[in-house]
Amino acid sequence: xxxxxxLIEPLIPGLRRYARAWLRDAATADxxxxxxxxxxxxxxxxxxxxxxxPWLYAILHNLLVDHGRRQARRGTPVAIDTxxxxxxxxxxxxxxxxxxxxxxxxxDILPADQRAAxxxxxxxxxxxxxxxxxxxxxTGTLMSRLSRGRDRxxxxxxxxxxxxxxxVK
Amino acid sequence: MTTPIGEDDxxxxxxxxxxxxxxxxxxxxxxxxxxxxxxxxxxxxxxxxIAGMFAxxxxxxxxxxxxxxxxxxxxxxxxxxxxxxxAALLLAVGFGGGWGMRNSTLPPRAGIGALAQEAxxxxxxxxxxxxxxxxxxxxAQAELVNWTSERLGSRVAVxxxxxxxxxxxxxxxxxxxxxxxxxxxxxxxSSTRLAVVTRPMEIDKAARMTESAxxxxxxxxxADRGVGFSIVAARPTTELQSVAETVRRQSQRV
Numbered sequence: 001x002x003x004x005x006x007l008i009e010p011l012i013p014g015l016r017r018y019a020r021a022w023l024r025d026a027a028t029a030d031x032x033x034x035x036x037x038x039x040x041x042x043x044x045x046x047x048x049x050x051x052x053x054p055w056l057y058a059i060l061h062n063l064l065v066d067h068g069r070r071q072a073r074r075g076t077p078v079a080i081d082t083x084x085x086x087x088x089x090x091x092x093x094x095x096x097x098x099x100x101x102x103x104x105x106x107x108d109i110l111p112a113d114q115r116a117a118x119x120x121x122x123x124x125x126x127x128x129x130x131x132x133x134x135x136x137x138x139t140g141t142l143m144s145r146l147s148r149g150r151d152r153x154x155x156x157x158x159x160x161x162x163x164x165x166x167x168v169k
Numbered sequence: 170m171t172t173p174i175g176e177d178d179x180x181x182x183x184x185x186x187x188x189x190x191x192x193x194x195x196x197x198x199x200x201x202x203x204x205x206x207x208x209x210x211x212x213x214x215x216x217x218x219i220a221g222m223f224a225x226x227x228x229x230x231x232x233x234x235x236x237x238x239x240x241x242x243x244x245x246x247x248x249x250x251x252x253x254x255x256a257a258l259l260l261a262v263g264f265g266g267g268w269g270m271r272n273s274t275l276p277p278r279a280g281i282g283a284l285a286q287e288a289x290x291x292x293x294x295x296x297x298x299x300x301x302x303x304x305x306x307x308x309a310q311a312e313l314v315n316w317t318s319e320r321l322g323s324r325v326a327v328x329x330x331x332x333x334x335x336x337x338x339x340x341x342x343x344x345x346x347x348x349x350x351x352x353x354x355x356x357x358x359s360s361t362r363l364a365v366v367t368r369p370m371e372i373d374k375a376a377r378m379t380e381s382a383x384x385x386x387x388x389x390x391x392a393d394r395g396v397g398f399s400i401v402a403a404r405p406t407t408e409l410q411s412v413a414e415t416v417r418r419q420s421q422r423v
Contacts, residue, residue: 005237012235013227020226034234041240045371046348047322100222103215121184122216123223128177128186140177147176150183150212157215 004044007052008037014124015060021119022064024104032067036060057124058134061116068112106156114149117142174198179205183212278346280373281397285381285388287345288366288399291352292386295341296362296401303339303354313340317351321369323396325351328365328416334358335412347371363402363409365416370397378413380406389413393420 015036019029036059047055107115113135120131132142171194181187182195199206233239295302305313310327318325320342327337335355343352343366350368357363370376376392387406390399391413398420400413 004241008237009231012231013229016229016231017223017226021223030232030235034232037235037237038240038244041237042244100218103218103222107219118219121180122219125220128180143177143180146180150180150215151208153215154208154211157211 004041008040008056011053011056012037015056018057018119018124019060019064021107021123022115023067028067032063033060036063051130054126054130054133057120057126057130058136061134065112102157103153106153109156110149110152114145114152117145118149118153121146179209183209183216279371281370281376281379281390281392281399282381283347284345284350284366284368284370284373284392284397285379285390285399285401286383287343287347287350287368288352288364288390288401289383289386289388291343291345291350291366292362292364292401295343295352296354296364299362302341302362304341306339307337309339310337317342317349320349321351321367323369325367326419327353328419330355330363330412330415333412333415335363338362357402357404361402361404363400363404363412366399366401367420368397370395373397378410378417380410382406391417393417396420 012033015033016030019033020026023029023032036056039059040056107118110118116135117131120126120134121128124131126134128139128142128146132139135142135145137145174195178187178191178195182192182199187195199209305316314325314327317340327340330337335357338354338356340351340353342349344350345368347368350366353365353367355363355365370392373392374395376390376397378389378391381388381390385403386401387404387409388399388401389406389409389412390397392398398413398416400409400416402409402412
């Protein structure tokens with residue numbers, strides 16, 4: 001039991017951070033982390049010696065994706081077009097430094113699999129192999145999601161290329 | 170001759186994960202391609218900002234409900250409704266499945282019978298392959314033990330069957346529907362191949378020695394303290410039994 005705690009608990013701050021980065025809403029994010037931990041404790045034996053960190057992140061990731069699907073079915077409170085407009089509404093003179101809110105909004109617009117790749121690598125600092133295992137894809141696929149995601153992000157933030165934002169659907 | 174630059178190099182550059190020798194090559198490429206260099210520099214900046222945006226979450230004290238101790242005590246005191254349903258379903262599957270399969274020749278899906286079948290299937294793939302059947306040869310026994318122990322999540326030892334006339338010939342990790350298993354291969358008299366397959370057992374945590382046969386192969390299987398073993402070879406069962414006894418004695422000493 002103690003061994004389990006020693007392996008799981010050090011990872012909780014990172015798991016909360018990953019969920020928060022996906023959802024922004026702290027309460028919902030923590031609910032999903034809680035769910036993830038309960039499942040992990042409940043199915044600890046079924047882990048079959050897999051490394052704990054990618055295993056936990058994979059459980060959480062799947063919960064986040066499921067949650068996203070349920071939300072989508074219920075109807076998104078903010079239409080995607082509005083979000084895109086919000087990103088467009090960045091003051092034109094803001095050229096030095098990158099606003100957090102810009103990056104946040106840009107991340108939200110990214111396709112989920114590209115966002116996941118960026119968050120797992122950039123925020124959680126997981127190895128490419130671990131991130132690929134979490135998402136259940138080969139490392140090559142992870143690399144191209146990461147690459148495309150980062151390109152798209154630069155495009156959305158627009159290094160002086162704001163008109164490109166018009167392409168956001 | 171150098172390997173061409175790939176998107177994986179560029180991403181590893183952004184993440185500062187390139188090995189030094191590759192780093193120099195990518196730097197050279199970026200010097201020649203200022204557009205790409207600008208794009209990557211921007212992406213590296215984004216990476217740092219994104220990492221910083223959520224950094225504060227990880228220093229928040231974790232809610233006590235998330236402590237493993239809290240979760241465990243919950244699990245123990247209050248069986249949840251889905252556990253009750255799962256138990257009922259398992260019972261139903263157990264009764265229904267058992268009745269339904271009373272005359273069937275389907276291979277067993279769990280327990281010691283399943284292990285024997287998994288061992289046999291893997292034997293037919295790997296044991297007959299004299300060249301590449303083993304991932305680690307007999308000289309790399311320590312690596313094999315470390316690797317399989319780590320993947321199985323419990324300490325695995327290679328049985329010594331020299332006294333029974335079987336020389337250790339290497340081993341590998343094999344796949345089963347119940348997760349990874351370790352397979353140890355031995356060369357015996359008149360070029361017989363013998364395999365010892367072992368994995369953690371979810372259902373039959375302790376099972377007495379059972380003999381069975383599949384075509385030309387005999388199997389002797391059992392489980393002790395949550396670890397299952399199956400011995401497979403194209404030899405009479407009586408001969409395998411003494412080998413199995415040796416393996417069992419050695420495994421109990423670990």
